[in-house]
Structure formats: C-alpha cells, structure tokens
Amino acid sequence: MDDSFEVFGGLSAELPWLTAKFTVYREVFHYPGWWFQFDISRSFHLPFYEATLDLGTGLIYQASNDAGAYPDPDDPTHAYSGFHAGYISAALNIPVHKYITVSPKVSYWFPLGGEASDVIQRLSWDEKSNHVYGGLGVSFHF
Numbered sequence: 001m002d003d004s005f006e007v008f009g010g011l012s013a014e015l016p017w018l019t020a021k022f023t024v025y026r027e028v029f030h031y032p033g034w035w036f037q038f039d040i041s042r043s044f045h046l047p048f049y050e051a052t053l054d055l056g057t058g059l060i061y062q063a064s065n066d067a068g069a070y071p072d073p074d075d076p077t078h079a080y081s082g083f084h085a086g087y088i089s090a091a092l093n094i095p096v097h098k099y100i101t102v103s104p105k106v107s108y109w110f111p112l113g114g115e116a117s118d119v120i121q122r123l124s125w126d127e128k129s130n131h132v133y134g135g136l137g138v139s140f141h142f
Helices: 114-123
Strands: 006-014 019-027 033-045 052-064 075-079 081-095 100-111 131-140
Touching: 081 114, 100 114
Parallel strands: none
Antiparallel strands: 006 019, 019 033, 033 052, 052 081, 081 100, 100 131
C-alpha cells in the first residue's frame, strides 16, 4: 500500500452565537483529490460541573482526481465529484480535574445524494451509507 500525503488549511470565525469553519484538504500521493468541509457548531454552558454541550453540523464536498479510487457510480471511467456527506454531532465536555476533561461524543453521518450513497456503500465495510458512531475523548490541558 502506498503512503498518503495530505495537506490542509482552514479558516474559522467565532461569532457570538456559533462558530463557522471552512477547511480544504488535498491528498497529493495515493488518492489525488480535494475535500472541502464546512462546519458550524455551538457550545452551551451547562449548570453543573462547568460542563458544556457542543452541538455541530457540517457537510463535505469531494472532488477526486482518481477514477480508480473513487469512480463516479454513473460512469466508472470518470472520477467522482459531488456533495459527499453531512453529519450532526453532540459532545458533552465534563471537567473532572483542573487539567483534565472527559468528553463523550456521538455523531450521525449520512450521504448527500444518490451518487454519494453509492460511493460510501461501495467503500464501507458494512455496505451501508449512514453511520452512527461515538466515543470518549480525554484531554489534558496544561
């Protein structure tokens, strides 16, 4: 398997009622293509333990340059490009110590169209295009 090499950059704006982010990714070696991601999120302070609830949503546009890696479902000789996936997420950030925060998180990812659904199903280990996932993050701040 070839190594991949990705470069990315982004901008964010923190407004009083939400945070907006735009990030551009470029894979340059193994699966050449572009990935554009737009996210908005909001953090709510909760009345206990100085906890916060983070809610977010976003969408992704993918523009592949490699028909072998990401073929267009309608024409496999062409590379896939289109609005690819969207998501909604929630995380509960709970400080457990002066320097440590525990954050359970859950997200729901879904395709943004029929072609996106076909591409995601083809690449997915469970052959589904919608996925729910979660996890537990632990961060150490110093």
